Amino acid sequence: MIISGFNMDSEEVMVEMEKTGSSSDSQPDQAVPLSVVSGLRIILIGEREAGKSAVGNAILGRGMFDAVGVRTREAVKRQGEVAERQVTVVDTPGWEWFPSRGSSLGVRREIVRGVSLCQPGPHAVLLVVPLSFSFTRRERQAAEEHVDMLGERAWGHTVVLFTVKGGRLKDATLEEEVEESEELQGLVDRCGGRYHALYGRPRKGHDAVAELLEKLDNMVAKNRGELLSSKEVLEEAREKEEEEERRQQEEDREREEDLRRVKEALRELEMEEEMEEVQGEGEEATEESTRQQRGRRYTDEKSDTGVESSSADPTSAPPHLTWSDLRAIRDQRCKTQ
Template sequence: MEASKPLQTTAGDACGPEEEAKKMAAAAQDVNHLTDIRLVVLGWRWPGKSLTGNTILGREEFHLERAAEFCVKRQADVGARQVTVVDTPGWFSTQDTPASYKQELVRGASLCPPGPHAFLLVIPVGMFTEVDRVRIEEHVSLFGEQVWKHTIVVFTWADVLRTISIERYIRREGKELQWVLEKCKKRYFVINNSIPLFEEHPQVGHLLKKVEKMVAEEEGHYNLEVEKKSLEENKNAAKEVRDLGARPKQNSGLDLSKTKEVESLSSE
């Protein structure tokens, strides 16, 4: 009977705990990796919204000087991914947003079927008020309640903080801003839009990985068709409540005739 030969190993097979951990981390990243990423950018007019879209794509695709009334969709290869960005009409800070703008805003999600992987809610660093919170809720809720699970807050103009950290800024602004972040499951990102577009932007890759992680955690992208159905059901339910409230009480005609009889008897 032949003695069993010892199992031969190569240098590549042997690895310590650190190498094994690195391999597992790389494998996890590969699982989350998306070959294409679809983004919809939301926010006020002039908060750095269009500029953020340009930063992500690495070139000037959205004209900063235009006051957008319509959605604009652009694509570019970013790293090993094809990235689609939809820039939406910005809403006003104090004025009511026209209904046509709101309709166009919602249409942005349909421009990247079957639905965007993430909504990037662009908020410029500065004083954040209750009015700002209400305006965000008013416009983001147009996409349905589930939209918050697929939303990342992107802070722009953070250079004004100088030595103040973004965490301290969030605490300083109080419950209004913290409410928004709670709705987004505290997903936020700080982006520097001052780096020239022709240079490789170190933050864009990190932002896209954050999007991939969110998609993995939420088990998919924002489903436009499901949300449309949900919004329509809510609208119909609200209409039924209004109709029920407007109906006259039962037997109201009988009660009215009895009242007339009493009036008739009292006059005799």
Template structure:
């Protein structure tokens, strides 16, 4: 983008058309853009009763000069995350916090009373102007939606480009570094060289304390506002939209005089708009908004799947015979729900509240260590029935693996064959390896144990998306890592997006599973497995 001179700026030499001035109005939420645009145009051209979602253009004639005014949607001011102070456990800190809250509450009440009193003095048009921040001390900060367009698109409505870019700032709203960055980013989106065509317009000046001039307000507000004014070449104007119908209203002519001075300083040039670049930037902006909305929707769906408070997690314990699945279930639930030390014959479901979550666990009979064929059909069906007990499906298939056992290629293929043939190809998305007997590691980190375990153990973890955890199941309810385990499960659920759990299959509910005869069972070496 570049600034260029145009013959139309000085008007047609034959006098057929009055010279034109094009004004682009930008500002944050409730900054008074729409009211100011109407004041300049001298009529209620733009609707002040609804939120501005698309740029609008209006024209008028001032002292024989055609003036084009473009009103734009508010630019988005990012929300500042609330900082929650750490609790120190000291009574003095709590008292100070309470005193601060009381003080803030009183100040807020005083501000509300002041606003109520001031609101009675403003005209109805300003009271209804959702974009007039001069009438609100607590502006809402709307987030971008797919129904709205970016403010920069308004520059296309005043071709070939605006002579002046008016940045509106309400004196009733705080102007911090957050607002400053929003203004800077907006002008940067238009292109380089925009500041020389920019002017700050202060709205709501009737709300200033009696005897306080706008210069004093600029000095007292802070460095962010001072930076903005200086960046605009110290060009600014104070606007009172409540005076637009009075006979002595000279603020519009004074504003246009300042615009003319700026145009003279720019040697009659205007800011040339590159429509192609603006359209590309608008497409990129909308793509980002769509992605943000999609992620928010996925987060909402995940929250619904996990459940409301308390959150719900459904776990299915799987693994070989004798690996400590029942002990693991007891450790997670915090008490002895499952009988450990003896072979599990039938699935058993138990539930408890753990770390603010409702945890449902199903313990299952163990598989054969070396062969799917040698795992009895009844045991395989029982594993599927265990998953069916976790309606609408388990969030996590917890594959229990003792840290004291070595993993050979045949053992790994057998484990994967059990998981894939019983629960389908998508089971890997929901499988996590849980290393039991974690006390055997001593001071050895689990990562070091994995490296020592060799390639077969690493391939197993790769099948599970490298989701794993180590647990000491000797002392139920005393292992602090249980909460960390649940956090990892929720992380896996978030990664799975709209596939937060493994859906129950109809065949799992039937008495007869897919293993109708021994001849259809997979081979020991799992030649048909696609995860070699």
């Protein structure tokens, strides 16, 4: 049975739940029953410039959130009466889909804080996806990461809400657009096949917001009136954040250790190069000294035989002398003269 309104008293709600058999199946420790809820609570999440604030304004029927083009930097709660019931909408900052490590810690914290603004918990999570551009695998991964951040049960409370700037899609119906995109279809499947669209220029006589609220009523009825508990989301988010901090600290320690090892290896390499350079200079000095000694001996031998070294023919040098030896002899003669 579809519960079309949320302003019932507790007795009426419990009677309806008993008819559907949900009263005996409900688990108070895991979810908040509808009997304590006085209105519909919705939280909007999505990437930057997806149109979340515009969706909130459309649902509440007035401009209660920032205008288009103004970046939302923190979770904002607004309330209003829609179709004779109280509706609460929470807008949240959008994430950047392109960084490899996902959304910043500040954005994640604001989304979790947005859930806490819906005490005791939101009935619905509207995952806002713009259809202005092609939907990539990376965008799907980012969307799934942020729904997962709210806990495993969050998918049972999530509806994909497509935003279309114009009055209609150019080349296909909404159903065809979803079916032809593997990434869009995969995201919708994670939400149990639930999706809807709001257009920038709605068709005359077509109330897309009323249809959206009806789909949310259906989802709440299917969930037996259970909510996405803010307490559970906060506890799980706290655990994940602590785990992320521990992992980040471990990665930092590993990077510091790798850097230390690289620095030590560079110092060892520099020392080896310096030692090789010193050894090379010593070998060159030894070779030069040897050449000079050979040159002096050769000069002395020529003097003993009465032959002037200046008239010596280099080509008639003893076979054990090299051209380097002869240059050393020449240099020695220049010094003696």
